[in-house]
Amino acid sequence: MAENAKKKELEKLAYEYQLLQAQAQLLAQNLELLTLAENELKALRETLDGLKGMESENLEVLIPIGGRSFLKGTIADKERAVISIGAGYSAEMPIESAIELIDRRINEYEAAIQKTQEALGKIEGQLQELAKRAQSLKG
Numbered sequence: 626m627a628e629n630a631k632k633k634e635l636e637k638l639a640y641e642y643q644l645l646q647a648q649a650q651l652l653a654q655n656l657e658l659l660t661l662a663e664n665e666l667k668a669l670r671e672t673l674d675g676l677k678g679m680e681s682e683n684l685e686v687l688i689p690i691g692g693r694s695f696l697k698g699t700i701a702d703k704e705r706a707v708i709s710i711g712a713g714y715s716a717e718m719p720i721e722s723a724i725e726l727i728d729r730r731i732n733e734y735e736a737a738i739q740k741t742q743e744a745l746g747k748i749e750g751q752l753q754e755l756a757k758r759a760q761s762l763k764g
Contacts, residue, residue, distance in 0.1 A: 631762050638759045645752050652745045659741060663734035670727045673720055676703050 676684075684703060687695035708723045710716045718726070
């Protein structure tokens with residue numbers, strides 16, 4: 626292969642590599658956000674499960690008020706919770722219904738995380754292939 630053609634091919638490979646790296650970085654960021662959201666839902670589910678098992682009528686809790694500060698309070702109704710249902714809306718529902726909703730969301734996040742990991746793995750494979758092609762052109 627002529628030296629000029631090799632140079633052009635290497636430039637093309639470098640450009641493709643940069644594009645794939647940018648995609649991989651976006652997927653990695655997305656994966657991190659999905660994982661954080663999933664963990665938050667799992668913590669919420671654990672809290673609701675724990676609340677179900679509490680026997681006391683006046684459960685004392687700490688209520689976050691911002692700035693890592695809290696007020697002491699009691700839970701007046703441990704049978705119902707106000708849960709975000711998306712798009713800025715919340716709904717009051719029985720704890721069991723809330724747990725079912727949260728479980729569905731956790732499953733959706735798990736599926737999204739799986740797809741994102743697969744896409745990231747595919748891009749990493751493409752990056753390795755491009756690096757091999759570039760190396761073969763250099764050598």
